[in-house]
Amino acid sequence: MTTPSYATLTHNGLWKNNPALVQLLGLCPLLAVSASVVNSLGLAAATLFVLVSSNLCVSLVRNVVSETIRLPVFVMIIAAAVTAIELLMQAYTYELYQILGIFLPLITTNCIILGRADAFAAKNPLLPSLYDGFIMGVGFGAVLVVLGAIRELLGTGGLFANMQLLFGESARNWHFVISEDYPALLLAILPPGAFIVTGFLIAAKNAADNAAKRRAEAARAPVVAGAKRVRVTGKIS
Amino acid sequence: MSFLRITSPHGHGPLTTAQVMQTVLLATLPGVVVLTWFFGPGTLINILFGGAVALACEYASLWLRDREPAPYLSDYSVLVTSTLLCIALPPYAPWWLVTTGILASVILGKHVFGGLGYNPFNPAMVGYVVLLISFPLQMSTWQAPRGLGEVPGLGDSVTALLTPGAYDGVTMATPLDLLRQNKGLLLDDLYAQAPQMVQWAGIGWEWVNIEFQAGGVWVIYGGVFTWHAPVGMLVMLGLCAAAGFDSGSSESGGSPLFHWLSGATMFGAFFIITDPVSGATSNRGRLLFGALVGLLLYLIRVHGNYPDALAFAVLILNFAAPFIDQYTQPVTYGHRPQREDEE
Secondary structure (H helix, E strand, C coil): CCCCCHHHHHHHHHHHCCCCCCCCCCHHHHHHCCCCHHHHHHHHHHHHHHHHHHHHHHHHHCCCCCHHHHHHHHHHHHHHHHHHHHHHHHHHCHHHHHHHHHHCHHHHHCHHHHHHHHHHHCCCCHHHHHHHHHHHHHHHHHHHHHHHHHHHHHHHCEECCCCHHHHCHHHHHHCEECCCCCCCCHHHHCHHHHHHHHHHHHHHHHHHHHHHHHHHHHHCCCCCCCCECCCCCCECC | CCCCCCCCCCCCCCCCHHHHHHHHHHHCHHHHHHHHHHHCCHHHHHHHHHHHHHHHHHHHHHHHCCCCHHHHHCCCHHHHHHHHHHHHCCCCCCHHHHHHHHHHHHHHCCHHHCCCCCCCCCHHHHHHHHHHHHCHHHHCCCECCECCECCCCHHHHHHHHHCHHHCCCCECCCHHHHHHHCCCCEHHHHHHHCCCCCCCCCCCHHHHHHHHHHHHHHHHHCCCCCCHHHHHHHHHHHHHHHHHCCCCEHHHCCCHHHHHCCCCHHHHHHHHCCCCCCCCCCHHHHHHHHHHHHHHHHHHHHHCCCCCCHHHHHHHHHHHHHHHHHHCCCCCCCCCCCCHHHC
């Protein structure tokens, strides 16, 4: 298997093979903690860290681990990375660590991470594996943050509340409210809201793909009257 | 086009979708008139405004889905959805409440699943539950009935709809609220204390329910839907109420008559659970479907956290409808019922 180019990797991670919108992997944390931007960002950063570090380690050991025991080894590596990020967040962003709760350790079971480790990092050299982990993490994180922003906006009428949990005291006043008497659509920040908004995001992505396909078809050289058929006699009327 | 789903043998129904929907719309009229008499023109304004929003929303959804809009817009189905939702909404609701409900009904309840005839849930109830969960305060304020408070005029209704902040109405707990909040009282004391509790089920409500029942019976007589689901629901609700009721304390949850004539009972029995798409399809299935709605309605009303429970009961049973169909398939003409040992 040849290593894909960086451009292909980027396109795959961000759009064509997006972990959240196309592969639908890691839905449990995606749906559970995306009620606000700050929660989403926190989980996205943690997942990104774990993806990059697990891809790094897996790629390094890929030639010395035998085929039969690779999965347990990969899971151990991922669990170690998760433990590291969990301790880091406990040390530096304690309140966010408490909000994310069980979903931080659960990153271990997030299928994207084992999926990328087994499907990519175990077969490719160090640098492409690092980049693949990074761009997949960014693709997942981007959807997570967009989902968090939509839900926070619909459900509370504001954006970027409690950003000080992640960026320190100076970020406290990033919070802005669109209208004071906005009637909050509670449903959006309740669990059903996550499913509904994710569904619409997937639909929007598919609609954009279909529109692009249609544009590409329309842009192909049109058949003009008088053009010759391939290996056929006669003319198109 | 006829979208009614009926199990085989297929006879050709004489009614088109548009005729069915028109009949249902007409049948809500007596109930709406009585609602307007007791609570003012709020419901009427909701229905008109909601209908306009629903038509616009239906048109936009059809355009997004690349469908021809004319046949779908002219079959009245979206108007039935919006009218049923708006009857269930509290009168004098602000415009954003009505609009959110209609959007949820038409888009989440209907077009996401493929439009008319493909919706697994009753669209009006989907809209209602979205609103009830999102805006519990606005969804539980009811206008005081005629005789206990000033009934707003037409101008007030428009103000309430368009500039919610500027409107100041008289609201009052509904009889179902009262029963749930005063579980320590004897029923006689409750009737003596609360001015809205008179006769059977409170001022206004009993007549609203009786009129919706009359409209529903007229639709059954017209052959649009069968009697099975409503009868199943009302009988089950009555049985449950009779079993729980000890004729004295409000802890025991009110008499069968009180439950039949309270809240959304008759409206639900004749206009919501008779939806041919999201309900059960065979007659036996409908009887069972209705009975289970009645059971859930009673349980949530008396033991749950919400005063009325029609929307939740209907949505839960919509989930169960395919399952009910599985076990209530009618035997085809000329066949024997299949026995266990023949399988």
